[in-house]
């Protein structure tokens with residue numbers, strides 16, 4: 182992760198927000214290359230999910246909605262994470278990410294240890310237990326630790342568990358529910374009647390606008406409403422770079438089906454669609470897996486939720502959730518607003534509230550997955566035969582920020598420069614391309630490798646003196662071939678969209 186974060190900063194993909202003031206935790210800015218990468222991911226999703234399908238329409242709803250939306254959806258009452266405070270350090274922890282274990286020697290508990298969730302939480306707790314035993318100079322057989330998180334701590338244990346901030350027991354509070362919605366005020370008054378929320382998900386926009394879309398959109402079940410937009414969650418512990426942040430972007434789609442339709446079939450359809458879409462933007466299947474939420478942990482209305490998991494450097498984590506939510510959301514809005522959320526079924530002549538399958542993904546999590554799986558370091562030989570390390574981002578041409586770099590072989594030859602600029606301007610009408618004339622050609626290739634540009638074209642003397650072809654250099658194979666201008670355009674047309 183450190184390597185990826187450093188590359189993102191060095192090459193202008195992603196920065197800490199407001200860094201000149203020391204940064205603000207959980208907020209990030211996308212630099213010139215990052216914004217292109219992210220936009221390409223959004224565009225691919227929008228094109229594949231909305232424009233290329235006949236059964237999905239788009240929506241852009243407002244970020245601040247009527248506060249009753251969030252009462253109806255259950256977010257005001259229940260969008261909480263369990264929070265533990267450390268009264269001494271004033272630090273806050275998510276209770277389900279703070280682990281502890283009794284330290285048991287020869288069957289007797291001699292103390293407690295704690296650790297924040299990591300790839301090796303049990304190992305860290307075991308080390309802490311050994312160290313406690315040594316510190317207390319206790320003889321006997323140390324039993325293996327038994328990690329539990331703070332939501333499972335018994336009241337009498339809480340005072341004995343050390344705070345990860347101070348290493349001492351006695352300062353942790355029992356877990357309490359912390360609502361993650363950001364509050365604000367609408368209008369000039371600053372009282373309870375003016376409270377509103379920054380949306381914690383885009384999904385409620387689709388439910389709240391279900392009627393106007395049905396009334397105007399010429400849609401028929403089964404159909405979906407899709408939206409891309411910012412969401413905000415006051416995460417207690419934002420972490421792992423852009424994986425869990427407080428301001429992030431979601432791409433969600435609500436797919437409405439007949440109440441008697443086979444929800445499991447549609448659920449499977451969308452899981453498969455999402456996986457194959459991820460593959461189409463370059464994520465290897467080997468890094469993807471599925472996790473079915475256990476039935477016992479599902480909300481009462483949920484029929485099933487499957488997460489598509491991605492193998493990040495910090496562990497296998499949720500990338501995309503596909504939930505079968507029954508008709509809970511529309512029914513809630515019907516009840517709270519008094520406006521019927523029904524459709525009329527011609528076949529059965531019945532009115533009913535449709536059910537929904539919801540694939541919901543964070544754009545930033547995709548950006549991170551794409552960067553992590555694309556990053557590679559290779560040993561290659563330079564022009565003089567010396568071995569050097571080549572850093573290469575093997576980004577899919579669909580999402581690469583720059584599609585082609587146009588390079589005149591020499592910058593002091595006007596005929597090469599003019600031809601290269603002519604090609605560059607023509608390509609630029611349709612693609613994001615880059616023109617670079619400074620430095621040795623090998624170094625120019627390396628710069629493009631590091632930011633994931635799939636192809637470089639070099640304009641040389643053969644281009645202007647012979648057949649007009651130029652050298653096309655492939656980022657991954659480093660192979661060079663001669664190619665005509667129309668072939669280059671055809672290649673881009675085939676691979677980029």
Ligand code: GAP
Pocket residue numbers: 381382383384414416423424425426427429430431433499500501502539541542543544545546
């Ligand atoms: N409408 C359903 C919903 O919002 P969710 O599992 O809470 O479900 C959906 O969020 C997706 O949004 C997640 O799978 C993840 O990709 C992304 N996401 C959620 N919280 C995030 C955060 N704090 N930072 C970045 N992405 C987040």
